[in-house]
Amino acid sequence: MHETYRLAYGRGMTSRPAHIAMFSIAAHGHVNPSLEVIRELVARGHRVTYAIPPVLAEKVSATGAEVKPWHSILPSPDDDPTAWGSTLLDHVEPFLADAIQALPRLIEAYDGDLPDLVLHDIASYPARVLAHRWGVPAISLSPNLVAWEGYEEEVAEPMWAEPRQTDRGKAYYARFHAWLEENGITEHPDRFVGRPARSLVLIPRALQPCADRVDDSVYTFVGSCQGDRADEGEWTRPAGADRVVLVSLGSTFTDRPDFYRECVRAFGELPGWHLVLQIGSRVDPAALGAVPDNVEVHTWVPQLAILRQADLFVTHAGAGGSQEGLATATPMIAVPQAVDQFGNADVLQGLGVARHVPTAQATAEVLREAALALVADPEVARRLEAIQAETAVEGGTRRAADLIEAELPA
Numbered sequence: 001m002h003e004t005y006r007l008a009y010g011r012g013m014t015s016r017p018a019h020i021a022m023f024s025i026a027a028h029g030h031v032n033p034s035l036e037v038i039r040e041l042v043a044r045g046h047r048v049t050y051a052i053p054p055v056l057a058e059k060v061s062a063t064g065a066e067v068k069p070w071h072s073i074l075p076s077p078d079d080d081p082t083a084w085g086s087t088l089l090d091h092v093e094p095f096l097a098d099a100i101q102a103l104p105r106l107i108e109a110y111d112g113d114l115p116d117l118v119l120h121d122i123a124s125y126p127a128r129v130l131a132h133r134w135g136v137p138a139i140s141l142s143p144n145l146v147a148w149e150g151y152e153e154e155v156a157e158p159m160w161a162e163p164r165q166t167d168r169g170k171a172y173y174a175r176f177h178a179w180l181e182e183n184g185i186t187e188h189p190d191r192f193v194g195r196p197a198r199s200l201v202l203i204p205r206a207l208q209p210c211a212d213r214v215d216d217s218v219y220t221f222v223g224s225c226q227g228d229r230a231d232e233g234e235w236t237r238p239a240g241a242d243r244v245v246l247v248s249l250g251s252t253f254t255d256r257p258d259f260y261r262e263c264v265r266a267f268g269e270l271p272g273w274h275l276v277l278q279i280g281s282r283v284d285p286a287a288l289g290a291v292p293d294n295v296e297v298h299t300w301v302p303q304l305a306i307l308r309q310a311d312l313f314v315t316h317a318g319a320g321g322s323q324e325g326l327a328t329a330t331p332m333i334a335v336p337q338a339v340d341q342f343g344n345a346d347v348l349q350g351l352g353v354a355r356h357v358p359t360a361q362a363t364a365e366v367l368r369e370a371a372l373a374l375v376a377d378p379e380v381a382r383r384l385e386a387i388q389a390e391t392a393v394e395g396g397t398r399r400a401a402d403l404i405e406a407e408l409p410a
Helices: 003-012 026-042 054-062 087-108 125-134 152-164 166-181 190-196 256-267 301-308 321-329 343-350 362-377 376-394 397-407
Strands: 019-023 047-052 066-069 117-121 136-142 200-201 220-222 243-248 273-278 295-298 313-315 330-335 354-356
Touching: 003 301, 019 026, 019 397, 026 054, 026 117, 026 136, 026 200, 026 321, 047 054, 054 066, 054 273, 087 125, 087 166, 087 321, 117 125, 117 343, 125 136, 125 190, 152 166, 152 190, 166 200, 200 321, 200 397, 220 295, 220 397, 256 273, 256 313, 256 362, 313 321, 313 362, 321 343, 321 376, 330 343, 330 362, 343 354, 354 362
Parallel strands: 019 047, 019 117, 047 066, 117 136, 136 200, 200 220, 243 273, 243 313, 273 295, 313 330, 330 354
Antiparallel strands: none
């Protein structure tokens, strides 16, 4: 369906409020990108239910959506990230086990309350099964990069070549196949996970590797859907601060006291600079030792409010933080910690708006040198402004809601 027709349909032909069901996992990086889209759909008069484990229920209910709580066996956002293990199979097996145990609970939760359309995070396997069982459209809301033509051959197959040959890998695929077939789905697990029929991508196209090879008939980049985040609190730039730098490694891989000490050394001794340091809940501030007056140390900060006033962002390069840096035109030092963050760091550096610094090399001297070079380079500022303008026209929250409405059954 051509997008122009979809948009016209979404704005002008939806004759009644619909029941839209959203499904996600209990992970901030998967839930946060969807919240403003959900808020917008509720504001348009739709009834939105959101199936989410209780740990994030309050955050979801603040959008006006009706929470459908379910028990998850995945590690929670507050657990030590080592609970996920270290190998590919360590990482994927919990998602399948969680999906299998959750499906009966979700079937029961929606008994007699079937939706008109299903929205789902990329990690919510039960959502696509439910949409198939119910015979309703399903749209993936992707919080990070999506597959391009050639992705399987270039990335997935080499990554899976060895695990697929092990007894454990064969058992994983056998279990996945059996679960899908029990629910009437003959699709291969890899395509089921990685190739949705329709997807809205909640990152700027600029962050997508091989963007020219992404199927535009399936994937639509709507860019960041941030909202004003007023509920997260405010932050005021200190008087007399010539430069402000925010350091944050997100919400999961935050147990990095050595890195934080290097940040204090890098910026606490830099005249005219003010450092805002988010350390998470696993590091005792006392472990940093004495900090200068120009350093703020917090467990959590209103990140977007600070970035709107900051001159530099030292980030783990998660999808959320990366796009917030681009949306606020803030130069970045990317210090990736896990999974897609390494690829994001390379993309940001390739765009000319960031330096990729591996954690092992992130000494005070390296951080300071990169910071001074980035903030003084007019070409970095020019590229950030250009990307900011490009992403602004992708449409964000309103366009995402338009496209969702366009897929509603007539």
